[in-house]
Amino acid sequence: MRTSRRACSSFVLAGHPVLRRVATPVRGVAARADLPRLDAALRSALGEHYGVAAPQLGTSARVFLLRAHADDGPWIAINPSIQRRSREMVAGWETCLSVPGYAASVERPAAVDVRYERLDGTAVERRLRGFEARVFQHELDHLDGILFTDKADPRSLVHESYLLGDGPDSEAVCASLRQLAPEYEEEEYEESAGEGPRGP
Numbered sequence: 001m002r003t004s005r006r007a008c009s010s011f012v013l014a015g016h017p018v019l020r021r022v023a024t025p026v027r028g029v030a031a032r033a034d035l036p037r038l039d040a041a042l043r044s045a046l047g048e049h050y051g052v053a054a055p056q057l058g059t060s061a062r063v064f065l066l067r068a069h070a071d072d073g074p075w076i077a078i079n080p081s082i083q084r085r086s087r088e089m090v091a092g093w094e095t096c097l098s099v100p101g102y103a104a105s106v107e108r109p110a111a112v113d114v115r116y117e118r119l120d121g122t123a124v125e126r127r128l129r130g131f132e133a134r135v136f137q138h139e140l141d142h143l144d145g146i147l148f149t150d151k152a153d154p155r156s157l158v159h160e161s162y163l164l165g166d167g168p169d170s171e172a173v174c175a176s177l178r179q180l181a182p183e184y185e186e187e188e189y190e191e192s193a194g195e196g197p198r199g200p
């Protein structure tokens with residue numbers, strides 16, 4: 001997921017077939033030996049954003065990088081999976097480095113029990129909640145060839161300049177968004193959009 005209002009051409013964009021492929025699990029010595037290079041490429045691409053998956057760099061591997069808060073260091077998830085999903089669903093606004101400029105409301109399980117491997121090969125099992133759970137699910141979808149627009153309420157698709165209050169008639173647009181998606185809060189979007197440098 002992205003924070004920026006600027007499009008980034010270094011990312012593979014919607015329409016490229018690598019974004020629609022089920023990515024390959026990382027297995028075997030050669031694939032594992034390539035992980036430090038991939039980790040470095042993902043970190044450089046992530047910049048100040050919240051998540052980036054290997055297919056967004058054109059690499060069909062089951063690897064992504066994410067962070068839950070702007071100040072947190074990102075962590076890598078290799079061969080990630082979801083073991084359990086909460087019955088409680090929650091809608092929230094999402095954006096994507098591969099779909100620059102647009103946001104939409106996506107309903108997802110509020111909490112997920114996840115499993116993944118670290119760079120050193122150790123397996124981790126954790127429960128994720130809130131925004132971190134949302135980013136994990138968004139990035140995992142990338143490894144299965146799914147974009148957030150596939151799961152979004154299609155009528156909620158909006159240019160993100162409106163959510164940031166920059167678009168023409170922003171106020172009127174946001175008022176109609178609140179009717180469409182009552183959970184919408186402009187402040188919340190701005191908070192999740194973060195501040196500071198808009199890299200990469």
Ligand SMILES: [Zn+2]
Pocket residue numbers: 001095096097098138142
């Ligand atoms: Zn994305």
